[in-house]
Amino acid sequence: MAGAPPVSPRAAHLILNHLISMIYKIFRVSTILSADSVTWTVRVFIVLWSILVIAPLLLLLAFSFFETRSYMTVYDPSLKTWISLFESGRFEVALRTMRIAVTVTLIELILAFPFALWLAKGCKSKETKAVFLALLTIPFFLDLSSRSIVWRAILGQAGGVNTALMQLGVISEPIDWLLYSEFSVHFGMIAPYFPTMFLPIFLVISLIDDDLINASNDLGASPAQTLRRVIIPLSLPGILAGIVITLGPALAAWVEPGMLGGGFVNLLSHSIESAYTALRYPVVAALSAFVIVLLAVILVCVVLVVRRAANIENIFRQMHT
Amino acid sequence: MNMAGIPLKSEAGKFSTGRYVAVNGWKVFAKACGIFAIALTYAPLIWLAVMSFSSRPLSGVPYPLSLEHYRALTRNPAWLEPFASSIIIGALVAIVCMILATAVGRAIPRARRPGGLVLFAIIPLFVPGMSMGAALFIAFRTVLDLKLGYWAVFFGHVVWALPFSLMMVLVIAVRFDYRLLEAAEDLGASSWRRFWDVEFPILRPGIVGAGLFGFLLSFNEILRSTFLRGTEATMPVWNWMMAASQQSQVPIIFSLATIVLFATLPILGGFFWLLFVKLDKD
Numbered sequence: 001m002a003g004a005p006p007v008s009p010r011a012a013h014l015i016l017n018h019l020i021s022m023i024y025k026i027f028r029v030s031t032i033l034s035a036d037s038v039t040w041t042v043r044v045f046i047v048l049w050s051i052l053v054i055a056p057l058l059l060l061l062a063f064s065f066f067e068t069r070s071y072m073t074v075y076d077p078s079l080k081t082w083i084s085l086f087e088s089g090r091f092e093v094a095l096r097t098m099r100i101a102v103t104v105t106l107i108e109l110i111l112a113f114p115f116a117l118w119l120a121k122g123c124k125s126k127e128t129k130a131v132f133l134a135l136l137t138i139p140f141f142l143d144l145s146s147r148s149i150v151w152r153a154i155l156g157q158a159g160g161v162n163t164a165l166m167q168l169g170v171i172s173e174p175i176d177w178l179l180y181s182e183f184s185v186h187f188g189m190i191a192p193y194f195p196t197m198f199l200p201i202f203l204v205i206s207l208i209d210d211d212l213i214n215a216s217n218d219l220g221a222s223p224a225q226t227l228r229r230v231i232i233p234l235s236l237p238g239i240l241a242g243i244v245i246t247l248g249p250a251l252a253a254w255v256e257p258g259m260l261g262g263g264f265v266n267l268l269s270h271s272i273e274s275a276y277t278a279l280r281y282p283v284v285a286a287l288s289a290f291v292i293v294l295l296a297v298i299l300v301c302v303v304l305v306v307r308r309a310a311n312i313e314n315i316f317r318q319m320h321t
Numbered sequence: 322m323n324m325a326g327i328p329l330k331s332e333a334g335k336f337s338t339g340r341y342v343a344v345n346g347w348k349v350f351a352k353a354c355g356i357f358a359i360a361l362t363y364a365p366l367i368w369l370a371v372m373s374f375s376s377r378p379l380s381g382v383p384y385p386l387s388l389e390h391y392r393a394l395t396r397n398p399a400w401l402e403p404f405a406s407s408i409i410i411g412a413l414v415a416i417v418c419m420i421l422a423t424a425v426g427r428a429i430p431r432a433r434r435p436g437g438l439v440l441f442a443i444i445p446l447f448v449p450g451m452s453m454g455a456a457l458f459i460a461f462r463t464v465l466d467l468k469l470g471y472w473a474v475f476f477g478h479v480v481w482a483l484p485f486s487l488m489m490v491l492v493i494a495v496r497f498d499y500r501l502l503e504a505a506e507d508l509g510a511s512s513w514r515r516f517w518d519v520e521f522p523i524l525r526p527g528i529v530g531a532g533l534f535g536f537l538l539s540f541n542e543i544l545r546s547t548f549l550r551g552t553e554a555t556m557p558v559w560n561w562m563m564a565a566s567q568q569s570q571v572p573i574i575f576s577l578a579t580i581v582l583f584a585t586l587p588i589l590g591g592f593f594w595l596l597f598v599k600l601d602k603d
Contacts (some may be wrong), residue, residue: 037512041428042438045421052480053444056456063459114347115355122348130597132355138589139362141537145560146578149571150365153372160368191361198358223347245446252449254544258565269451269544276455276548281463288452295449 063285101250108197120205148259155179180262197242204238373575390576407556411540418486418535426490443484450544458548469551477545486531493527
């Protein structure tokens, strides 16, 4: 799932087996373990998480229905803040944010799916697998600002790419759309958002039983048919998880567009930031809630499209009979 | 892909050569995709390290070389406070995540509805960083009227890192063989001994992973920190401010980021070696 650590396929199979036999185990274990301590821990955690996560999110939603008058928040529920959002040209910003986030997510999907497929099923060397998984997990921990600012030096007018191209005589003047443009924002977002798309897809494809794929081949399916009718339907949960945890952060992208957009690519995150600086908290709340709503809407669309393309339940029914 | 696996099978001969080429073409394409993304990730890092030795890091060429920016780091200690606070917050987040993830991680498989609980615990993964930061800001600052600062950053980071940590522990906890605890009880071990001598050693890699994720995710967190920091600054926030301002401070973050990079890479490399190579052998 989501940011789960990479697991070797063998381990993944073990997990699956254990999950299945867990129901039986829980039944037995409850007689051995002090069941009290388990329910107690779970209860404390639910309370803690409700205070730290659920309550703030509900407050955020509530705040979006208040408004700001002369730097003071007026606690008088109305739709004014939401209406003003769409009247102040932020709609255009929202559309741009959505377009860039969806484009980046699609690019990641196109890059990540074939690679995940190859690493999970095509690559036979354990060492290669481990190295690639490590290489793709390490970036989670690296500072985004310093990684992004480097592109300025590479893509800028006097930067590496332009200097090299000019010396080679390919171009006579520096290309100016390389930096501070939508191109550079998309380009800079490819690397940071790749692992979140790759890891869930990889995990799910690793869990597909090789026998299913072999059976499909033995029955005479072409590789393309096996891909379309066996592998893609079975990896849909991973693809969906990848889309969720890539699209969410992409909708809230702030560092890359700030560093590489040079003020020309204004996204929702910048609107949130400027509203925050202006102490207009209901606007902050409405915009933040809007990002969450946007994510939810796109997801529902994706799920609907996927449902139409392949009836998930049907696939599982076929698998088990 | 068993698109890719096909040629490895003994009866592969029955496939036409054309199909072979198509499958191999896919393999090349698939590898190219991954290597492209990895190159885009690591090229900036290498460039960062190289340019930290350049006298003009934001230019296109590394020459002339100089150690000026490393010297500037020692002359201008403004980065020390954000750096230290990030390390302390990271360490606290790591400890709290280790404890919480262990407690909750071993409880979840035994709870009545494990699936629902896991979903509940990973909600923060589905909320964009900016929105979660704003939500916590409104709760802490506006509703509870508290003075924000490092403590709020700490809570924001725990909310962000705990789902990851929890999954590290869960991966091992769901494989746990409960017969071991039965055996320990039959042999007369107290509930504490059962945990410390039997359960803990088995869960340890997951707990270590939980701590590592907690620390590093907190150390690099920026979106939530921006809202929750009050007037304080953590390392990524400071980096961002230096990088966003068009001033002479920019070169410093090159040398600083390089030092941090070379400090974290060996830790991560070691951890992954442990995870993949050593655990796989056991």
